Amino acid sequence: MAPTLPLEVQDYVAKLEKKASSIPxxxxxxxxxxxxxxxxxxxxxxxxxxFKRIRNSDWITPDSxxxxxxxxxxxSSVGDADNFRLYHTPGIGWSWPFKFRRVPSTTKELKNETVxxxxxxxxxxxxxxxxxxxxxxAEESLxxxxxxxxxxxxxxxxVQRDQYSxxxxxxxxxxxxxxxxxxxxxxxxxxxxxxWATTYEQAGAEYGKWGKEAxxxxxxxxxxxxxxxxxxxxxxxxxxxxxxRHAQESVDTDTRxxxxxxxxxxxxxxxxxxxxxxxx
Numbered sequence: 001m002a003p004t005l006p007l008e009v010q011d012y013v014a015k016l017e018k019k020a021s022s023i024p025x026x027x028x029x030x031x032x033x034x035x036x037x038x039x040x041x042x043x044x045x046x047x048x049x050x051f052k053r054i055r056n057s058d059w060i061t062p063d064s065x066x067x068x069x070x071x072x073x074x075x076s077s078v079g080d081a082d083n084f085r086l087y088h089t090p091g092i093g094w095s096w097p098f099k100f101r102r103v104p105s106t107t108k109e110l111k112n113e114t115v116x117x118x119x120x121x122x123x124x125x126x127x128x129x130x131x132x133x134x135x136x137x138a139e140e141s142l143x144x145x146x147x148x149x150x151x152x153x154x155x156x157x158x159v160q161r162d163q164y165s166x167x168x169x170x171x172x173x174x175x176x177x178x179x180x181x182x183x184x185x186x187x188x189x190x191x192x193x194x195x196w197a198t199t200y201e202q203a204g205a206e207y208g209k210w211g212k213e214a215x216x217x218x219x220x221x222x223x224x225x226x227x228x229x230x231x232x233x234x235x236x237x238x239x240x241x242x243x244x245r246h247a248q249e250s251v252d253t254d255t256r257x258x259x260x261x262x263x264x265x266x267x268x269x270x271x272x273x274x275x276x277x278x279x280x
Contacts, residue, residue: 053088053089055112057115057165060158060167065161071086071090071115071158073115074103074152075149077110078145080124081127082118082145083117084150085114086114087113087114115167117167117171118168118169121188121189121210123199124141125196132246136229137229155173159206172185172187173187188215192215193218197239198219198238199218
């Protein structure tokens with residue numbers, strides 16, 4: 001036998017039923033439709049924010065930079081010593097609800113499926129590119145970063161897209177509560193403290209919640225202890241100086257080639273003009 005509700009509760013239910021019966025059916029239908037639309041929009045938003053996988057850098061929108069969104073993923077490869085490829089693994093927690101997601105391991109499977117991340121705030125020795133000789137300690141710096149993050153889960157705060165279409169991001173390797181909390185630590189700062197990178201100070205530099213001063217202090221400490229690239233002293237060429245030198249060499253080469261082209265073409269034009277008045 002079902003228990004009898006108290007009289008007060010029975011009266012309250014009766015009043016609700018009476019009020020409900022006086023509401024026109026179309027109002028119920030409109031309310032249900034509105035509630036369904038709001039629910040659908042909320043679910044879609046939550047899915048896009050937390051559970052939709054970002055396939056590659058082209059999928060990152062300007063709004064993500066504006067909000068400085070955090071994403072997490074597994075490092076699938078390390079290029080130079082200040083950038084890497086991230087396979088995005090969405091989800092709220094460390095492993096829930098996508099622990100079952102398999103991270104591809106072959107080049108074919110990873111093609112167009114990773115985000116190219118440039119570590120904000122760090123400037124590592126330049127490797128050999130485009131026929132240029134690499135800087136001293138470029139290989140050691142790359143080895144340090146590869147050993148530190150390859151195959152690991154990292155958290156990236158999206159900052160901007162650079163001139164090479166890479167995604168500049170503040171990167172942390174461990175998260176106890178939230179990636180932007182006081183308990184997280186910058187990968188760029190780790191590199192600089194170990195002596196395998198300098199502080200990036202060019203236009204658009206980003207240092208996250210740590211600030212530029214923390215980066216410069218870390219660099220000074222590594223120099224004082226002669227760690228990493230500073231073990232032979234501080235007289236070597238920095239990555240920024242290396243890039244400026246090669247940029248100037250490119251300008252000088254282009255200018256020289258342009259002048260040589262003018263010298264070669266001018267006599268030809270002169271002879272062509274004088275040839276019109278040839279009298280013999």
